[in-house]
Amino acid sequence: MDHPIQTLAVIGAGAMGSGIAALYAAKGIDVVLIDPVPGALSRAAEVIDRQLGVYAPDGVAEARRRIRMDEGLEAACAGDLVIEAIPEKLELKRNVFARLDTLCPAESIFATNTSGLSINAIADSVTRRDRFVGTHFFTPADVIPLVEVVRNDDTSTDTVERVMASLRYVGKRPVLVNRDIPGFIANRIQHALAREAISLLEQSVASAEDIDEVVKWSLGIRLAITGPLEQRDMNGIDVHHAIATYLYPDLENRTTPSPLLAQKVADGHLGAKTGQGFYSWPAETREQTLRDKSATLTELVALLQKRRAD
Ligand SMILES: NC(=O)c1ccc[n+]([C@@H]2O[C@H](COP(=O)([O-])OP(=O)(O)OC[C@H]3O[C@@H](n4cnc5c(N)ncnc54)[C@H](O)[C@@H]3O)[C@@H](O)[C@H]2O)c1
Known part of the structure; x- marks a missing residue:
């Protein structure tokens, strides 16, 4: 299937919405980027x-011309x-989709970029459940190749195929998640890792810098080449079984967020956006850090894609 989408509408011009808009515009698709919150569209620009x-870099002006910005949902x-890429609140998303359902042509496909809310629960707000799907991008949305496509119980095969074709056209690697399960695949794995990392920090097993150093230069670098199941095959499943037998009883398994996490939220230490999280983020270096991260990820993705193509 060629590109089945002529015009993309993106609702919410925050971190994810801006990235998705930039991605599609850079690939020659017209985009309408909508956000009613004062100042949001100029920050997105x-x-x-x-x-x-x-x-x-050579196509900034051309891509920017393809993005129309608007404050009204009618433009969708x-x-x-x-x-949709608005804040992660179920009722907010349901209200916006209920309005979109009355505004948009019946044949338009709706997608939510929720990180892990139930696709069925969001889709309940529209009459076009067959044309409703989850498209979970990863930040930076225009750089990280993978998108989890999550169907609700009524999503049609045609909708899945059109959305996957559209994502492939703009260079993504979409994966279909067969069941509407909280956190889908990536956030379940990411949160299992983060829960253990935060627990190790709370127990003073190592500093935040050293915990990150261990993951970045061992598991992290390897995970880009071999996924966690492929890696088990490399290590030997008998070896994994033996380690799992003695290690699992000792792993963090709390079912509520850790007190350290709750304290940081209460103190307003929310990470890069407030200048303090597990690390300090001075405003003068934050922008540069984000820029460097995007540039390095772009190079890394290009290298990995070349390796796959060879
Ligand atoms: N940030 C991430 O790493 C990440 C990754 C994957 C998925 N997500 C998901 O993507 C969604 C957006 O996340 P984000 O990080 O871009 O959030 P964000 O806070 O950066 O952006 C949200 C945007 O929505 C706008 N908005 C608020 N109410 C609105 C409304 N009624 N109509 C239109 N726009 C409205 C806000 O002005 C803001 O610009 C969330 O569901 C989040 O869980 C985020």
């Missing part, structure tokens, strides 16, 4: 220029695919 400058009716 800065983010989009920064991102396009990293991976499409131009999109044959409408991707």
Whole structure:
């Protein structure tokens, strides 16, 4: 299937919405980017220029011309695919989709970029459940290749195929998640890893820097080449079984967020966006760090894609 989408509408011009808009515009698709919150669209314009400058330096002006910005939800009716990227609140998402359902042509496909809320619960707010799907991008949305496509119980095969074709056209590697399970695949694995890392920090087993150093330069670097199941085959499943037998009883298995996490939220130490999290993020270095991260990820993705193609 060629590219089945002529115009993309993106609802929410924050970190994810801006990245998705930049990605599609850089690939020649017209985009309407919608956000009613004062100041959001001008902030998005800065983010989009920064991102396009990293991976499409010769096409910034052309790509920017393809992105129309609007404060009103009515503008979404131009999109044959409408991707929602507003805050992770179920009722907010349901309200926005209920309105979109009355505004947009019946044939438009709706997608939510929720990180892990139930796709069925969000899809209940529209009459077009067969044309409703989850598209879970990863940050930076325009750089990380994978997108989890999650169907609700009524999503049609045609909808899945059109959304997957559209994602492939803009260079993504979509994977279909067969069941609407909380956190889908990636966030379940990511949170299992983060729960253990935070627990190790709480127990003073090592500093935050050293815990990150261990993951970045061992598991992290290897995971880009061999996934966790493939790696078990390399290590030997008998070896994994033996380690799992003595290790699992000792692993963190709490079912609520750790007190350390709760304290950081209460103190307003929310990470890079507030200047303090597990690390300090001075405003003067934060932008540069984000830019460097995007540039390095772009190089790494290009290298890995070349390796797969060879
Ligand atoms: N940040 C991530 O790493 C990440 C990764 C994957 C998925 N997600 C998911 O993507 C979604 C967006 O996350 P984000 O990080 O971009 O959030 P964000 O806070 O950066 O952006 C949200 C945007 O939505 C806008 N908004 C608020 N109410 C709105 C409304 N009624 N209509 C239109 N726009 C509205 C806000 O002005 C803001 O610009 C969430 O569901 C989140 O869970 C985030």
